[in-house]
Amino acid sequence: MPSTRTPSSGTAGRGRPPMSDRRKHIVRTQIAHAAVELFTAQGVSATTGDDIAHRLGISTRTLWRYFPSKESCVRPLLTGGLDLMAERLRSWPPELSLPAHLERSAALDEDAEAASVTSMIDLIRMTRTEPGLRAVWLDVHHRAEEVFAEAIADRAGLPADALSVRVRAAAINVALRVAAERFADRGRDDEDMAGLIRAALEVVDDGLGPIAR
Template sequence: MTGRPEGRAGRPPLTERRRDATRMEIAEEAVRLFGAQGVAATTAEDIAAAAGISTRTLWRYFRSKEECVRPLLAAGIGIITERLRAHWRGETSLAQAISGIDDPGVVAAQPIGALRDLVRLSRDEPGLRAVWLETHFDAEAVFATVIAEGTGRSECDLAVRVEAGMLNAALRVAVENWALRPERAAGLPLGETLAAALYLVARRLEAEPPPHTDEKPVLDLPAPGRRAEG
């Protein structure tokens, strides 16, 4: 995810905005070409030509042709991060913050269709799947920082790391669920799908323990500080 140096306020400089716009254009063209002719048949030269830049410039931005799609994923993570911060600033509820991704202004500013195509491609293309998973791996540390800032805890706190991992997994699964639905299938928009996933996580965390049964739990773990018997 692209970020600005700490302490900088307002919009990023024009050169940074141009760089980010170029990276996003490359990402969209890469997804379009990957979808049309496959990853293996698409070269870095193809992507550069479609984006109107030199191959040398493309390699300045990205390590591989598969890496070209990362800005699409990073943009989504960045939006969610800012909405989480807005929630902890008291500006909105968590559900409203996440479901607000579907606001017309947000949707118009983001290549939602390209994101859907990319997630679908990642099912069968190992290189793209690796970028998808790596982006979420990096996002987990970002979410831990945001949770720590919002709740006054340390980002090294085990509970914070677990919460960040749960948040990250819920968001990843929700985006995949949204993207992989058939075009004509009924379903929630992206933001509402994300909010629904977070609601399910919260319900699981807050649920009453199940009544006693003779069935062995799926995860039979000892309480913290105790050794497992046997």
């Protein structure tokens, strides 16, 4: 008996259409917020992937399609600011210091969504005591440093593995991490995030000087 199944063409006959990158970003961010809420309320060790999925009304199988572990679910909350910094490094003009460039380009957004800022603060605080989250935090910065080096190298016309490029990328990376951790430790009422980042990068700018060729 001949098959009655209609041959597929493109996305026809394959169920729901592919998810857009924008939609994937939204889902990943929702998962990150749910994970931080649960980690904060009941601890990382007591939280399972099933718990995070249930909080969002998705299957655990769907959750694991986005993230390989429960700790990695928080990654989107840690990468946004570093991605923005990488963009600003690529557009950094030679006549400006990095702090001045960031201030001019409004790269440091003090009006960030309150929920995202609160989740980020809670998350960074937990990296102090939760080894799994600390590993994600440090890995995010390690990967960001590679991107920073490429951006700085392009600006200076140097190879990305040049010593002066790698040291500057590492210094910027550490300044951002220390500023974020200080902000999380002290809270929003004591110092603002933008001010802390500018102050930290001014230290880097004063200490390194021009990029050596």
